[in-house]
Amino acid sequence: MADLSTLGRRVRHFRTDAGLTLEQLGRDVDVAPSQLSLIENGRREPRVTLLTALASRLGVSVGDLLDEAPPSPRAALEIALERAQEGSTYRELGLPALRPTRTMPDDVLRTLVGLHRELDRRARQAIATPEEARRANTRQRLRMEAVDNHVPAIEALASEDVASVGHLGGALTHRTVSLMADRLGLSIVHADDLPHSARCVLDLESGRIYIPPASIPGGHGLRSLALQAMAHIRLGHGEPKDYADFLRQRQDASYYAAACLMPEAAAVPFLESAKKARDIAIEDFRDAFGVTHEAAALRFTNLATVHLGIRLHFLRAGGDGALVRAYENDGLPLPVDVTGAAEGQVLCRHWSARRAFARTTRTTEYFQYTDTPVGTFFEATQTGATEAEEFSITLGVPYEESRWFRGRETQNRAVSHCPDLSCCRRPDTESAERWSGRAWASARVHAHIFSPLPQGTYPGVDDRELYEFLESHAQDSD
Template sequence: MTTTQRRGARLGDEAMVDALIIGRRIRAIRKQRGLTLESLAQAIERAPSQISALENGHREPKLSQLRRIAEVLAVPLDDLIGGDEPPDERASHEIELERIQRSVGFSSLGLPAVRVGPRLGDDALATIVGLYRKIEQLRDDRQATPEEARRVNAELRTTMRASDNYFEPIDDEAEGLLETLGYAGGPLPQRLTAALAEHLGVTLHYVDDLPQSTRSVLDERNGRIYLPQSVIGSGDSRAAVLQALSSKVLGHTVPADYAEFLRQRVESNYFAGAMLMPRTRSVERLQAAKANKDLAIDDFRDAYAVSYETAAHRFTNLATEFLDLPVHFVKVHESGTIWKAYENDSVCFPTDSLGAIEGQTCCRHWTSRIVFAETDHFSPFAQYTDTPTGTFWCAARVLASSQGRVSVSVGTDFTHARWFRGGNTTSRAVSTCPDENCCRIPPAHLREKWEDQCWPATRPHASLLAALPQGVFPGVDTTDVYEFLERHAPPEPSPTADERNRP
């Protein structure tokens, strides 16, 4: 079978045929031969409209028809169906624009299609194609692939480390609002959380059909914030409301890329912590505890009626700036996977090639892993761990989550451990990670017995492989959000008599 025969045999396969390229080749050669649409159509006994549809890629070419066209144009059939390159730059742009306007992405823009004809100048054609390429690039920048998410997360952690995880402008904003609301100390009352919403000109609405990809929805048009009904009576509803209000307080705008989206999320959580555990009173309490060598996340948590994780996060915001303590924080799933981490005390967290910590496996000998084996989960577990970068002290607690147990740990280097309750612990371990002989390779007696005798089936997380849905806010299904807002929007006010009578 010849090359032409092999190609011809595949013409029915849409994957192997590019009707747009073949059509542009026919047009280019026809014009080179000085033939009009009508003359070519007459020569192969077809209507001019059929040839036009063929040249524009709107009709799938048949092999018999292509052979007849090749004969009329006096070219080998391979000149029409061989290769995948357009005949010239103009044709390349025309083909790209045709493909763009047939795409789902273009349809979602709601723009009218541009007729790709001879009256469309080369410069205009190139500009239109270039603009759409830029739109696609912006979409790609907003789409958080796992690799992009890890890279951006690593960059954000560098920024947080440079500021010792303390964001003074957000704390200033929170202190000012608390003074305006009349906060008098202790746990933030729920009534003041509601008063903040009123102060910002929004009303709170609890619903049972919030889009699954969201934790809250702010309706700017009607001055409403929607939260899930599950927030009421479970967990800390104050935190959920404060996070929802943060975008108005902090002046967040639509994120330009995933990095800005992630930064805004960190700032929202920081704002909630700053409102729940105000800077001035928190620092006074922590400084007094340090003076007594009795710093404890449990006491900090109890003083403000927040979760242990919230207290641990807030402690890292204030510890270095106001207590002169380098610290680290890590949240680890019971599987050993690190979910969150922060450090400015030189502890050596495992990282991937992009510098990302999240998703890496925590050493089995670290406090964050050993705590799962402890039977007393009422009290925090403290331990010193000797590592390649020094000795570090950690206190950890096991908490429940929707995806299983997690541990939350806060620690510091050996020289600063004396300021913490539990700094006199006798529990000690040695970690030589990232040396794989530390905990990555099974013990010899187990390896000898089970190596080559088992085949575990992995349970991968889909999120490790899939990109977050495209959109302005990564991971959020915008259509779901708009449909939700449409369902819950208050009725439009009836027009007044004057409005009805206006021409």
């Protein structure tokens, strides 16, 4: 049977064509006009006997009434509007259903249906955010490679802001960061009830930056979070237009924070001195400015090519070998998918980023030379762990640049033929013949890869949770 909306409109169409009112047709088929009205509005399913009687009185076949096609273009628009308003996208808006009247013009109906279709299209597009995120992230990575990961405008702004509070050198203290916030009319507040989907929150109305309680030794990450919040003001960020805009804002904010924590005016002389001594080491750079190993390695990528003339690559990989973050301008053959995205791709087993996990003692960096199809690279890898997983941070350079780095005397060497499958992904012939068809394994699936990001003003942040948090703290400040 056709859906009730279409069936009802077909009954109405043939009734009006026959010049009958509801009362007249109801009298002829022995049914109350109110019951016929419910049928025509798609709210009641007629019995087969009534359907037969209606068809006979209207001079059509039962098949004509049950046809799935709307009886007219107008009816098609009404049905489309009705179905759209029954969907979850419209219901989530909390708006009342709009029933088209006879006097409503067709062009108004077409506009309403068009708006609903656009809402649905955007909702479907939002569901595909992980795919869009990968594409946007790839475009952003390529843009930064084109400028050697260096943004002079942000460097200048960060230098100005750090100098304005009298910072002369060394690690940026929490007090210095607080002074920088004061200059913007902001205060830093530690909150233990942040929205689970947000790392920090900037409340422009109250002039507060909410960050987590100090739970990291030295609070390295907390200084960066506060500086990233300030960056949104200093860089003039507004609500992101799309995911690509959000990603650009986030990267610019992270760049600003790093440039404040490791100011160009202090960092470059430090690194130039290390290069002159042929003793560049990320661990020394890290300790000199009181930041994490990852932050130091990423900051090094901002400065190495422009100021030291060194081309390089950076990798963050999970314990399973999957690439989490990458940058290169030295030709390292990153694994990429058909869209050009590197994130999520599995690194070669022979690369330093993965071999470092095999060490028993991981307190120091692991050094290695790796021969690849495009040349030899020297890499230094530091491993670490979060509550969720292990990870590795790798900083590497082409062989000829290794002379500037500590650890270059290492005897660790590996050969990688990736992306050739025979390198480390295809099993050897003997094992394949021995086990093919004789075993089964259940994959360890990361459930989050099937879930879209929470849809809000800022991708990944739940708007309702965010606003409830702000409301609760606004009341605290009253």
